[in-house]
Amino acid sequence: VGGPAMRASQEDFANAMSQVKLLKKDPGNEVKLKLYALYKQATEGPCNVPKPGVLDFVVKAKWDAWNALGGLSKEAARRSYVDLVSSLSASSSGRATPAADGKRADSDHVLVTSEDGITAITLNRPTKKNALNTQMYHDIMLALKAAGKDSSTITVLTGSGDYYCSGNDLSNFKDVPSGRPEESAQRSAVLLRDFVDCFIDFPKPLIAVVNGPAIGISVTLLGLFDAVYATDRATFHTPFSHLGQSPEGCSSYVFPKMMGPSKAAEMLIFGKKLTAQEAFAQGLVTEVFPDSTFQKEVWARLKAYAKLPPNSVRISKQLLRSQEKERLHAVNAEESRALQERWVSAECHDAIAAFLSRKAKL
Ligand SMILES: CCCCC/C=C/C(=O)SCCNC(=O)CCNC(=O)[C@H](O)C(C)(C)COP(=O)(O)OP(=O)(O)OC[C@H]1O[C@@H](n2cnc3c(N)ncnc32)[C@H](O)[C@@H]1OP(=O)(O)O
Helix, strand or coil, X not given: CCCCCCCCCHHHHXXXXXXXXXXXXXXXXXXXHHHHHHHHHHHHCCCCCCCCCCCCHHHHHHHHHHHCCCCCCHHHHHHHHXXXXXXHHHHHCCCCCCCCCCCEEECCCEEEEEECCEEEEEECCHHHCCCECHHHHHHHXXXXXXXXXXXXXXXXXXXXXXXXXXXXXXXXXXXXXXXXXXXXXXXXXXXXXXXXXHHHCCCCCEEEEECCCEECHHHHHHHHCCEEEEEXXXXXXXXXXXXXXXXXXXXHHHHHHHHCHHHHXXXXXXXXXXXXXXXXXXXXXXXXXXXXXXXXXXXXXXXXXXXXXHHHHHHHHHHHHHCCHXXXXXXXXXXXXXXXXXXXXXXXXXXXXXXXXXXXXX
16 A cells, blocks of 8 residues: 555665765755654664653654654565655655745656745646655655745645546555555555645645546545635545545544534545535535636636735634644544554455456546
């Protein structure tokens, strides 16, 4: 689930440790803490030292990061370390984000542009309906971290081609090394939790420009956006039960609050697909636009918003969201734990096998 095909050998791990020293850009404290934690987990296993005092800030931050990895196996930590270093190296060599204002930085499937006070992150894998592979999760996290700190006023997530996003790339499931499904599920749960945390913590207005159908995690995350603009061609589908899985993106908490428990159950338990108008009626979408004028109208609106004073906009966003942050982090942790179990279930394996053998489509 979610992870690349091979196990990380000791050699891959050693290479990654050397690569870290060659990074051209400082990856920032948050990433350094993550690298530290994964290194400790990979070499020593779960956190085995007493919790330091609260005033020992640096030691405490390191301890927290290591301890947060829980029972992640050494092999899974090694793989995550190698993946993280590889995405940092790609970014550091200019292949991925961040984008400087007015410039454009590309990774393979995630494009980042920054212009007119707007940083736009575009999912760019149209031949696969913008399904999210492991590298894309990492690229989006890097792009969000950079956008949170750049000088733009607002950040936008959108898709290229006819889809917004078809959710998790189901072929990630093909790549599980035989005999190691638990480790792979554990690694994916860590990735999922980190990924959703980036949305919970995003410090400035985050806007989804939903240019077509949205499936799975690309729908659930919408509850963490500050505005969602959709073409009337868009649909919103969370077929978790059909896939033997369960909701993520904090939707198990945000959706019932937003649309009431029974409408949330129709979507999240029974997999009812909503039209754009239905999603608008449930409060998931802010406004629906005719497809023929969608791009023009939405970007004109966004450009006007981006002219607002950036600090004021950022502070207002944080005020609107701060009360819920702690709760959302707890929900994210719980949802990731539940999915980790689902991913090794027969129900999930059968559903994915059916999709991969072309017997099933949503
Ligand atoms: C680590 C974090 C985990 C987070 C947990 C997240 C969970 C989720 O997101 S659950 C949702 C998963 N997504 C799906 O179940 C969608 C599966 N895709 C489909 O049902 C269909 O492809 C479609 C409805 C999205 C589009 O159908 P159609 O218009 O008929 O087009 P094709 O099926 O021919 O698709 C073109 C091409 O794209 C590939 N593809 C589309 N979606 C995915 C996907 N999610 N994963 C992998 N591949 C996908 C599809 O296989 C086709 O590929 P080719 O055959 O190579 O052309």
